[in-house]
Amino acid sequence: MVKSLLEITPNTEAMFGLRDENLRTMERELGVTIDLRSQGLQIEGSPDAVELVERLFKDYDGLRRGGVLLAGPELHALLKLAMAERTVSLKALVDSARQRTATGVKRMVNPRSPNQKKYVEAIEQADMTFGIGPAGTGKTYLAVAMAASALMAKKVSRIILVRPAVEAGERLGFLPGSLQEKIDPYLRPLYDAMYDLLEKDRVDKLLEKGIIEVAPLAFMRGRTLSDAFIIMDEAQNTTNEQMKMFVTRLGQNSKAVITGDLTQIDLPNPKRSGLVEALHVLNGVEGIRFCHFEEGDVVRHNLVQRIVRAYDSHTREQHSLGLGEPSLDGTVPAQRPATLRKTQ
Numbered sequence: 001m002v003k004s005l006l007e008i009t010p011n012t013e014a015m016f017g018l019r020d021e022n023l024r025t026m027e028r029e030l031g032v033t034i035d036l037r038s039q040g041l042q043i044e045g046s047p048d049a050v051e052l053v054e055r056l057f058k059d060y061d062g063l064r065r066g067g068v069l070l071a072g073p074e075l076h077a078l079l080k081l082a083m084a085e086r087t088v089s090l091k092a093l094v095d096s097a098r099q100r101t102a103t104g105v106k107r108m109v110n111p112r113s114p115n116q117k118k119y120v121e122a123i124e125q126a127d128m129t130f131g132i133g134p135a136g137t138g139k140t141y142l143a144v145a146m147a148a149s150a151l152m153a154k155k156v157s158r159i160i161l162v163r164p165a166v167e168a169g170e171r172l173g174f175l176p177g178s179l180q181e182k183i184d185p186y187l188r189p190l191y192d193a194m195y196d197l198l199e200k201d202r203v204d205k206l207l208e209k210g211i212i213e214v215a216p217l218a219f220m221r222g223r224t225l226s227d228a229f230i231i232m233d234e235a236q237n238t239t240n241e242q243m244k245m246f247v248t249r250l251g252q253n254s255k256a257v258i259t260g261d262l263t264q265i266d267l268p269n270p271k272r273s274g275l276v277e278a279l280h281v282l283n284g285v286e287g288i289r290f291c292h293f294e295e296g297d298v299v300r301h302n303l304v305q306r307i308v309r310a311y312d313s314h315t316r317e318q319h320s321l322g323l324g325e326p327s328l329d330g331t332v333p334a335q336r337p338a339t340l341r342k343t344q
Contacts, residue, residue, distance in 0.1 A: 059090035077112030102152035122289035133293025226251030235260035243274025
């Protein structure tokens, strides 16, 4: 164990975070003790951990001097990423985000966890990337951000955003309006992400010109999608036939990202999910990458991470007990008499 006294300046003091949350995170993740003294911060821990804390503060100070003001959840996420991958500096993370973010995109494409970093790198390197994991892990948002950046950098000439229009309690025919108005609610998350990344007027013009196309999966049949960045969201709700149809649409100079959550399949027969089949059929195919997210990658409200963890624990408990799915009133159906007879 070693001790080090780190001088604090107005620049580095901003790194403490709200109620010193960033300091507490460093203590927890690195096994160090950080105390505020009149002369500065006293850091105690293993030599490697103390050195990393000092480097993080130095990087942060250098970024602020260069005009990069990191704060709030963005800073907290970058710090966790830098601590998880100790060979990567804060400056390197910010520089890589700048390089992949084209002029005209409002927000930097900045992964906030090791799995998000692998996902973004996979999208850059592979022609087709699958992002699979629970809600709130940034699968769709990062894909749309990469698509917007590719369009603004003129790497592709159009963006195509696709979703299967799977009914969840309501039938499309009972919704008012034209076909497009019936479909729009299913595609709203894709619109929201695009408006968050580009100016609204620009998005509206690109939609009007067909440079950004938002469509249900059924509209993709028979098309060859060239010079495009294609994203299919909610892929767990595709059938095997629909998935095969979609992955064979890829044309020249095109890139596809397919996202889904295997715990939220709304199909009548979950075993028929095209995403489940694709995991087995396409695994190992050159040019295709699979990226899996976990509860630790959730970047929404902290409560979302705890909710995901609770549902995962509940599912594992049900499976370990050999019980069926809960009924609508929350109770679990009794085991079949045949099963009971075998245990007697």
